[in-house]
Amino acid sequence: MTTGAPRIVIIGGGHAGANAAASLRQAGHDGEIVMISEETVLPYHRPPLSKAYLKGGSTLESLYLRPAKFYETNNIETLLDARATGIDTERKVVTLADGREVGWELLILATGSVARRLDGPGADLAGVHVLRDIRDAEALHARIVDGARLVIIGAGYIGLEVAASARDLGAEVTILEREPRILSRVACEELSGFFHRFHAGRGVVFRTGVSVAGLHGEDGEVRSVELSDGEILPADVVLVGIGGSPCDALAIDAGLHCDNGVIVDLAGQTSTKGIYAIGDMTRRPMPHYGDRMFRLESVPNAVDQAKAVAADIMGKPLPTPDLPWFWSDQYELKLQIAGVPFDADRQIVRHTPDKENSFSIFHMSGDRIVAVEAVNALGDFVAGKKLIMAGQPVDIARLSDASVAVKTLIATAAD
Numbered sequence: 001m002t003t004g005a006p007r008i009v010i011i012g013g014g015h016a017g018a019n020a021a022a023s024l025r026q027a028g029h030d031g032e033i034v035m036i037s038e039e040t041v042l043p044y045h046r047p048p049l050s051k052a053y054l055k056g057g058s059t060l061e062s063l064y065l066r067p068a069k070f071y072e073t074n075n076i077e078t079l080l081d082a083r084a085t086g087i088d089t090e091r092k093v094v095t096l097a098d099g100r101e102v103g104w105e106l107l108i109l110a111t112g113s114v115a116r117r118l119d120g121p122g123a124d125l126a127g128v129h130v131l132r133d134i135r136d137a138e139a140l141h142a143r144i145v146d147g148a149r150l151v152i153i154g155a156g157y158i159g160l161e162v163a164a165s166a167r168d169l170g171a172e173v174t175i176l177e178r179e180p181r182i183l184s185r186v187a188c189e190e191l192s193g194f195f196h197r198f199h200a201g202r203g204v205v206f207r208t209g210v211s212v213a214g215l216h217g218e219d220g221e222v223r224s225v226e227l228s229d230g231e232i233l234p235a236d237v238v239l240v241g242i243g244g245s246p247c248d249a250l251a252i253d254a255g256l257h258c259d260n261g262v263i264v265d266l267a268g269q270t271s272t273k274g275i276y277a278i279g280d281m282t283r284r285p286m287p288h289y290g291d292r293m294f295r296l297e298s299v300p301n302a303v304d305q306a307k308a309v310a311a312d313i314m315g316k317p318l319p320t321p322d323l324p325w326f327w328s329d330q331y332e333l334k335l336q337i338a339g340v341p342f343d344a345d346r347q348i349v350r351h352t353p354d355k356e357n358s359f360s361i362f363h364m365s366g367d368r369i370v371a372v373e374a375v376n377a378l379g380d381f382v383a384g385k386k387l388i389m390a391g392q393p394v395d396i397a398r399l400s401d402a403s404v405a406v407k408t409l410i411a412t413a414a415d
Helices: 015-026 068-073 134-143 157-168 189-201 249-253 299-313 378-390 396-400 408-414
Strands: 008-011 033-036 076-079 084-088 093-096 101-103 106-109 113-115 149-153 172-177 205-208 212-218 221-227 232-234 237-240 244-246 275-277 282-285 325-330 333-339 346-351 359-365 368-375
Touching (some): 015 033, 015 299, 084 249, 149 157, 157 172, 189 205, 189 325, 189 368, 221 237, 275 299, 282 299, 333 378, 346 396, 368 378, 378 408, 396 408
Parallel strands (some): 008 033, 008 106, 033 076, 149 237, 172 205
Antiparallel strands (some): 084 093, 113 244, 221 232, 325 333, 333 368, 359 368
């Protein structure tokens, strides 16, 4: 392809990288696009890995973000099973593990994040897993069978989602959390208490305020988890779900400004001209929350940043930044979160009338909503998200009244 448009190389074949390639074509870029991915398969949806795919309810092909024909039709070259090992900013080449060099005129980093692992005795035993990609999900699926004893280290969303899937498959589940409550870093106390009770009602055993001293095995296979107080918990399989770290080693080595992720602006531009970064690996501005910078690990963020980079490259206005939002599916529960509760000074809890396990929690800063957590309450999530983005004050009395639909407050705020 010889159009005079810059050759763009994307490092990373996840949600961010794949959407960057697609967004560039949709924005009108007709130059070469090369996507380098360590994965052996085309880009796929990752959220189902802890849910439907883990339970065997979906195929790999059904997870693909786009079919193979899309990349062929749109002249997007995909280098699969290829690991980038270096970036030469002067020569403008990416070096691969097999020695190949890939030249670029513009570079987009979309390397995501890596799951944190245990660093202690027994961490390398067979049967000890993390869940970040398709290979992790397949390995974990093979071990979570009816009657298997699963110990999950870390009570975050991934741990809870896997716990729900494992219980549906008939496994015994124990979740260990070193903090006093589950979801302590990502949810308010009201929400974490609800999920604790709900999972416990489904047979999940929680141990909070505990730490792991080590793992023990036989013949190279994990058999138990030892707690710091000496207690031994039997285990046939262990999932380590203690968060992720940005994959920013390439960026650091290339001299890009990094601080818990690659620092970018709203256009995804890094500190080096001509190099962009998007997705989990970035630390980006939060325009709805003043001058804050934050690292977001979410599919919507990856998609939004991909669109912004494409717009910037094509010289088009940047899309209006969306509000950060997230979701989690556990059993028949759908949790949807909009916003981040920065500077929140109180919470308003609304229980949906005549509907079990349906409620929302609004995080307030004065008379403005800064975040909403909604369980089986789509209407509250959608309306709350709009109100946060509008930045308008709301009538606290009406918001506190569950008989008043939250969407009616949007018109009030606009008046």
